[in-house]
Amino acid sequence: xxxxxxxxxxxxxxxxxxxxxxxxxxxxxxxxxxxxxxxxxxxxxxxxxxxxxxxxxxxxxxxxxxxxxxxxxxxxxxxxxxxxxxxxxxxxxxxxxxxxxxxxxxxxxxxxxxxxxxxxxxxxxxxxxxxxxxxxxxxxxxxxxxxxxxxxxxxxxxxxxxxxxxxxxxxxxxxxxxxxxxxxxxxxxxxxxxxxxxxxxxxxxxxxxxxxxxxxxxxxxxxxxxxxxxxxxxxxxxxxxxxxxxxxxxxxxxxxxxxxxxxxxxxxxxxxxxxxxxxxxxxxxxxxxxxxxxxxxxxxxxxxxxxxxxxxx
Amino acid sequence: xxxxxxxxxxxxxxxxxxxxxxxxxxxxxxxxxxxxxxxxxxxxxxxxxxxxxxxxxxxxxxxxxxxxxxxxxxxxxxxxxxxxxxxxxxxxxxxxxxxxxxxxxxxxxxxxxxxxxxxxxxxxxxxxxxxxxxxxxxxxxxxxxxxxxxxxxxxxxxxxxxxxxxxxxxxxxxxxxxxxxxxxxxxxxxxxxxxxxxxxxxxxxxxxxxxxxxxxxxxxxxxxxxxxxxxxxxxxxxxxxxxxxxxxxxxxxxxxxxxxxxxxxxxxxxxxxxxxxxxxxxxxxxxxxxxxxxxxxxxxxxxxxxxxxxxxx
Numbered sequence: 001x002x003x004x005x006x007x008x009x010x011x012x013x014x015x016x017x018x019x020x021x022x023x024x025x026x027x028x029x030x031x032x033x034x035x036x037x038x039x040x041x042x043x044x045x046x047x048x049x050x051x052x053x054x055x056x057x058x059x060x061x062x063x064x065x066x067x068x069x070x071x072x073x074x075x076x077x078x079x080x081x082x083x084x085x086x087x088x089x090x091x092x093x094x095x096x097x098x099x100x101x102x103x104x105x106x107x108x109x110x111x112x113x114x115x116x117x118x119x120x121x122x123x124x125x126x127x128x129x130x131x132x133x134x135x136x137x138x139x140x141x142x143x144x145x146x147x148x149x150x151x152x153x154x155x156x157x158x159x160x161x162x163x164x165x166x167x168x169x170x171x172x173x174x175x176x177x178x179x180x181x182x183x184x185x186x187x188x189x190x191x192x193x194x195x196x197x198x199x200x201x202x203x204x205x206x207x208x209x210x211x212x213x214x215x216x217x218x219x220x221x222x223x224x225x226x227x228x229x230x231x232x233x234x235x236x237x238x239x240x241x242x243x244x245x246x247x248x249x250x251x252x253x254x255x256x257x258x259x260x261x262x263x264x265x266x267x268x269x270x271x272x273x274x275x276x277x278x279x280x281x282x283x284x285x286x287x288x289x290x291x292x293x294x295x296x297x298x299x300x301x302x303x304x305x306x307x308x309x310x311x312x313x
Numbered sequence: 314x315x316x317x318x319x320x321x322x323x324x325x326x327x328x329x330x331x332x333x334x335x336x337x338x339x340x341x342x343x344x345x346x347x348x349x350x351x352x353x354x355x356x357x358x359x360x361x362x363x364x365x366x367x368x369x370x371x372x373x374x375x376x377x378x379x380x381x382x383x384x385x386x387x388x389x390x391x392x393x394x395x396x397x398x399x400x401x402x403x404x405x406x407x408x409x410x411x412x413x414x415x416x417x418x419x420x421x422x423x424x425x426x427x428x429x430x431x432x433x434x435x436x437x438x439x440x441x442x443x444x445x446x447x448x449x450x451x452x453x454x455x456x457x458x459x460x461x462x463x464x465x466x467x468x469x470x471x472x473x474x475x476x477x478x479x480x481x482x483x484x485x486x487x488x489x490x491x492x493x494x495x496x497x498x499x500x501x502x503x504x505x506x507x508x509x510x511x512x513x514x515x516x517x518x519x520x521x522x523x524x525x526x527x528x529x530x531x532x533x534x535x536x537x538x539x540x541x542x543x544x545x546x547x548x549x550x551x552x553x554x555x556x557x558x559x560x561x562x563x564x565x566x567x568x569x570x571x572x573x574x575x576x577x578x579x580x581x582x583x584x585x586x587x588x589x590x591x592x593x594x595x596x597x598x599x600x601x602x603x604x605x606x607x608x609x610x611x612x613x614x615x616x617x618x619x620x621x622x623x624x625x626x
Contacts, residue, residue, distance in 0.1 A: 198507055199507070239545050243544050245568060
């Protein structure tokens with residue numbers, strides 16, 4: 001089982017397409033209630049890999065999973081085919097990073113099934129090769145992905161445990177439709193944005209600042225930076241050629257609402273990944289209020305309360 | 314009477330706040346059906362300036378008008394107070410550049426009423442001081458605002474007459490609510506975007522390219538660049554500190570629809586100013602189809618067909 005994670009500093013653009021080494025480091029928090037549960041069985045009697053995700057046998061998505069199984073088989077020096085059964089307890093392909101929780105859970109379950117005994121760092125490196133941000137779903141709590149520039153130096157570490165800070169991520173689901181362009185395809189366009197070099201040139205300082213705000217538990221400065229970073233990511237995507245417009249009308253409705261709620265004195269900030277669903281970051285004392293307000297917006301079909309959580313287990 | 318204009322290369326950020334000298338040049342087209350009609354009377358018997366805009370006596374907006382009247386009184390060496398009656402035939406403060414048509418019409422009407430005989434260039438310079446983009450509503454048809462760096466060198470010129478190219482701007486009104494932050498206030502934040510220097514460094518080449526596409530009447534390349542530029546402007550605004558989110562859910566709905574229509578073979582591109590209303594740029598042969606499709610979107614409350622038009626008259 002592994003959690004999805006929400007990035008406060010985003011991962012966008014790859015240094016190495018195959019190894020999924022990113023062009024910049026990132027900061028995230030594991031989410032207690034966005035979970036993928038995965039079981040893996042390797043068996044010499046299986047004729048082929050069978051991949052069942054959310055009760056459906058997979059074709060296309062399956063091939064990425066098989067590639068990942070191949071990595072683990074190579075490490076374990078086995079050739080057995082596998083049966084993989086995986087389930088998300090939340091919508092898939094709407095911006096809630098199901099591939100992060102999915103590939104983290106797969107990495108842990110498959111490596112155990114193959115009798116590999118891997119360290120947290122090794123698991124993180126392996127998960128990264130399946131889906132970049134999956135490496136952040138391996139360690140506990142608040143996490144930094146050290147960008148690195150080789151396979152061995154690009155992995156995630158815990159910077160604070162889950163109980164370090166009482167903040168909450170209220171996910172507002174605005175549509176269960178799968179996004180039109182996958183994150184993997186979108187990522188390839190990062191460098192086509194005229195603003196991408198400016199983003200990269202400032203990102204190390206931004207990571208330092210984000211860690212400082214978390215260290216000092218300064219919720220206002222933290223929240224402002226989280227929101228700025230989300231808008232910066234989307235500015236990069238909007239100016240890609242061709243442009244990537246992941247927001248839906250409901251996303252924008254919630255964004256405007258958050259700004260209004262803040263004017264009314266409620267401390268809440270938004271962040272959005274590649275997709276339409278929107279994350280409302282607040283302090284625990286305000287979580288119920290935020291949930292109730294979010295539910296009043298007609299476009300919000302579901303809310304999911306998340307606390308900082310452990311990584312894959 | 315003067316038309317509003319739609320910018321294909323946008324004006325965002327000022328070199329001189331008072332004189333409204335821009336940080337970059339821009340390209341626009343005057344719009345046949347977004348019009349401000351203004352009458353001005355100077356009379357020694359008037360005790361104070363009376364400003365009536367859209368049938369309402371103005372307070373705040375009025376002071377910008379009075380400042381502009383003062384410029385004209387100074388030029389004409391008169392001290393008479395004025396009665397100004399101005400009317401827009403389209404929504405005000407929703408991203409349709411009513412201050413462009415408004416200050417162009419005021420400049421022409423007030424200078425005539427004050428018996429000034431000004432050249433097109435002088436009118437454009439004067440209109441610019443009232444509201445930057447108003448300088449583009451003085452000359453005819455397709456227009457370039459030469460950025461300049463002094464009061465005398467920053468003005469707009471016609472680059473092609475209205476009948477040069479059969480393109481159409483279908484305005485889709487998605488809300489008549491006035492935007493929360495005026496363009497004037499928003500402009501002040503331009504430099505706070507981390508991406509603004511990258512925009513400025515490339516804008517001269519972009520202007521050249523835009524003129525080339527218009528010159529060659531290459532509608533596809535022209536439309537793609539128009540849309541890229543609109544998204545770039547909004548990327549700058551989204552990454553300003555504080556962030557400026559001018560789009561409304563309806564804006565985004567139309568943007569997604571335009572992308573879908575293009576996939577279905579209809580050649581149409583969007584652009585958006587500081588506001589929620591959205592401009593659909595197409596060729597004359599497709600205008601009716603675009604209007605009908607836009608009307609099918611529930612958020613679109615009004616459509617206005619515009620052809621390239623003459624400037625202030």
